[in-house]
Amino acid sequence: MSSDTLFVLTTSSSSVLSLELFLCLFLFVVVFAFWLYPGGLAWALYYKHQTKPKSSSAIPGPSGLPLLGLLFAFTGSSTHKVLEKLSRTLKATSLMAFSVGFTRFVISSNPETAKEMLNSSAFADRPVKESAYELLFHRAMGFAPYGEYWRNLRRISATHLFSPKRIASFGKTRQLIGTKMMQEIMVSMENKGVVEVKKILHFGSLNNVMMSVFGKCYDFGNENEEALMLEGLVSEGYELLGVFNWSDHFPLLGWLDLQGVSKRCKELVAKVNVFVGKIIQDHRLKRGSTGGISSDEGDFVDVLLDLEKENRLSDSDLIAVLWEMIFRGTDTVAILLEWILARMVLHPEIQAKAQAEIDSATGSDREVTDADLPNLPYLLAIVKETLRVHPPGPLLSWARLAIHDTHVGPHFIPAGTTAMVNMWAITHDENIWTEAEEFKPERFMEEDHDVAIMGSDLRLAPFGAGRRVCPGKALGLATVHLWFAQLLQNLKWVPSDNNVVDLSECLKLSMEMKYPLACKAIPRGESFE
Numbered sequence: 001m002s003s004d005t006l007f008v009l010t011t012s013s014s015s016v017l018s019l020e021l022f023l024c025l026f027l028f029v030v031v032f033a034f035w036l037y038p039g040g041l042a043w044a045l046y047y048k049h050q051t052k053p054k055s056s057s058a059i060p061g062p063s064g065l066p067l068l069g070l071l072f073a074f075t076g077s078s079t080h081k082v083l084e085k086l087s088r089t090l091k092a093t094s095l096m097a098f099s100v101g102f103t104r105f106v107i108s109s110n111p112e113t114a115k116e117m118l119n120s121s122a123f124a125d126r127p128v129k130e131s132a133y134e135l136l137f138h139r140a141m142g143f144a145p146y147g148e149y150w151r152n153l154r155r156i157s158a159t160h161l162f163s164p165k166r167i168a169s170f171g172k173t174r175q176l177i178g179t180k181m182m183q184e185i186m187v188s189m190e191n192k193g194v195v196e197v198k199k200i201l202h203f204g205s206l207n208n209v210m211m212s213v214f215g216k217c218y219d220f221g222n223e224n225e226e227a228l229m230l231e232g233l234v235s236e237g238y239e240l241l242g243v244f245n246w247s248d249h250f251p252l253l254g255w256l257d258l259q260g261v262s263k264r265c266k267e268l269v270a271k272v273n274v275f276v277g278k279i280i281q282d283h284r285l286k287r288g289s290t291g292g293i294s295s296d297e298g299d300f301v302d303v304l305l306d307l308e309k310e311n312r313l314s315d316s317d318l319i320a321v322l323w324e325m326i327f328r329g330t331d332t333v334a335i336l337l338e339w340i341l342a343r344m345v346l347h348p349e350i351q352a353k354a355q356a357e358i359d360s361a362t363g364s365d366r367e368v369t370d371a372d373l374p375n376l377p378y379l380l381a382i383v384k385e386t387l388r389v390h391p392p393g394p395l396l397s398w399a400r401l402a403i404h405d406t407h408v409g410p411h412f413i414p415a416g417t418t419a420m421v422n423m424w425a426i427t428h429d430e431n432i433w434t435e436a437e438e439f440k441p442e443r444f445m446e447e448d449h450d451v452a453i454m455g456s457d458l459r460l461a462p463f464g465a466g467r468r469v470c471p472g473k474a475l476g477l478a479t480v481h482l483w484f485a486q487l488l489q490n491l492k493w494v495p496s497d498n499n500v501v502d503l504s505e506c507l508k509l510s511m512e513m514k515y516p517l518a519c520k521a522i523p524r525g526e527s528f529e
C-alpha cells in the first residue's frame with residue numbers, strides 16, 4: 001500500500017471516528033438537556049416546540065430517569081409517599097412537575113393549589129387510561145369527557161341514586177346487610193377462632209351496591225355461582241384499572257400489548273356484557289309483564305330504562321354506566337371499613353368510648369339505626385380520622401386533565417397535562433395537622449377544629465372537590481357509618497393471638513392494607529347474642 005493510500009484511509013477513518021464521536025456527544029448533550037429539564041423529558045419536549053409564557057415561572061420538579069422519568073414511582077405500591085417526599089425535598093409542595101415516559105404531570109400537595117386545580121373548569125376532564133377505554137369506561141360517568149353526556153349522567157344519578165331521599169329509603173336494606181355481615185363474622189369466629197374481615201366486608205359492600213343499582217342481592221356463605229362470577233369480574237376489573245400500563249405513557253408500545261392488558265380487557269368486557277346485559281334484559285321482561293315500574297319503587301336500571309327519548313342510553317352505554325357504579329361503590333367502602341376496624345383493634349380505649357356513646361344513644365334493648373347517627377359524633381369523628389390517616393384514594397383515585405392552557409398560581413399549565421392532588425401528603429402534613437401521625441378522633445370533637453370532608457376544605461377532601469367530586473360520597477358515608485355502628489354495638493374487636501395488626505399500605509386502585517386484618521370479634525353482651 002502506498003503511503004498516499006494509507007494517508008487517505010487514516011484520514012477517512014479518523015473523520016468517520018470523529019463523526020461518530022460528534023454524534024455521540026450530540027446525542028449525549030441532547031439527552032441530558034432534555035433529561036435535566038425540571039420535570040423531565042415530557043416537559044422538555046413540550047417546551048422544545050413552544051415558547052413558555054414570559055409571565056410564568058418554571059414549575060420545580062425532578063428529572064427522574066432518562067426517558068422513563070418517575071416511572072418507577074408508579075410501579076411500586078407507595079406512589080403517594082414517593083411523590084410526597086420528592087415534593088418536600090424539592091420545596092415543590094405547592095406544585096411539582098414530573099414526567100412518566102411521554103406523559104406530563106403536575107401534582108399539588110398543598111390545600112390552596114389543590115383547591116384551585118380541582119375547582120377549576122380547566123381541569124374538569126380526566127385522562128383516560130387504555131384499560132379504561134377498553135373497558136368502555138369513557139362512556140361511564142367517571143371517565144366521560146366534560147360535556148353534555150357527562151352532565152346528564154351526573155344529573156340523573158344525583159336525582160335517582162344519590163339523593164338524600166333515595167339513600168334514606170335504602171336504610172333498612174343497609175341494616176340487613178350489616179346484620180348478615182355480623183352473622184358471617186360469627187361463623188368465622190366459631191369455625192376458625194379468627195376473622196379476616198376483608199372478604200366479608202367486600203361481599204357486603206358489593207351486595208349493597210347491587211341492591212341500589214340492580215335491585216339484586218346474593219346470599220352470604222352459599223357458594224352461589226352467579227355471585228362468585230360477579231366477584232371474579234369485579235376483581236379482574238380492579239386489577240386491570242389499577243395496574244401500571246406502559247402503553248399509557250409510551251404510545252408506541254400500545255400495539256405490542258406487552259402486559260396483555262388490552263387482551264384481558266377485551267375478554268372481561270365480553271363477560272361483563274353478558275352478565276349486565278342479562279340483568280337489563282330481565283328488567284325489560286319484568287317491566288313488560290307489569291306494565292312499567294315507577295322510579296320510586298324501581299332500582300337504578302329502571303331509572304335508566306325510563307329516560308326520555310333524547311336522554312336515552314344505548315345498551316352498551318347502559319352497561320358501562322351500571323358497571324362503573326359497582327366498581328366505584330364496592331371497593332372504597334370495604335377498604336375504609338377494614339382500616340377503621342384495624343384502628344379499633346389497635347386503640348381499645350377509642351373503641352370503648354365509641355361503644356359507650358352508642359349504648360347511651362340506643363339504650364340496651366334496640367339495634368342502632370340510621371336515625372341514631374346524628375347522635376354519635378364521636379363515631380363520626382373516628383370515621384373522619386380514618387379518612388385522614390388512611391384515605392382510600394391517597395392520590396384522589398383518578399387524576400384530572402387540563403382541557404386547555406391554564407395557570408395554577410404563577411405557573412403556566414399547558415393543555416393535555418395530567419393533574420394530581422396528593423391528598424395523603426396534605427393529610428399527613430405537620431404544618432396543617434398537629435401530631436399528624438397520631439390517630440386522634442378527638443381532634444374533630446372541638447367545635448373550632450372540625451373540618452368539612454365533602455370537598456369544601458382541601459385540608460381533608462377524601463372525596464375530591466369541584467365539578468368531578470365523588471357523587472357517591474353521601475351514600476358511601478351513610479353505609480360506612482351505619483355498618484361501623486352495628487359492628488361496634490354488637491362486637492368487641494380484639495387482636496388475635498397469631499396475627500399482629502400491621503398498618504403497612506399497598507396502593508392499588510385504592511389504598512389497601514398490605515396485610516389484611518385478621519382479628520377476633522367477640523359478642524359484647526348477652527342481650528345481643
Ligand code: HEM
Nearest residue numbers: 141142328329332393396462463464465468469470472476
Ligand atoms: C368511602 C367511599 C368513597 C370514597 C373515599 C370515594 C372517593 C372518590 C374520589 C377521590 C373521587 C375522585 C373525585 C375528584 O376527581 O375530585 C371519586 C369519584 C367518583 N366516585 Fe367515589 N368514593 C367513594 C364512594 C363512592 C360510591 C359509593 C360511589 C357510587 C356508588 C362512587 C362513585 C364515584 C363516581 C361515579 C366518581 C366519578 C365522578 C366523576 O368523574 O364525575 N364513589 N370518588
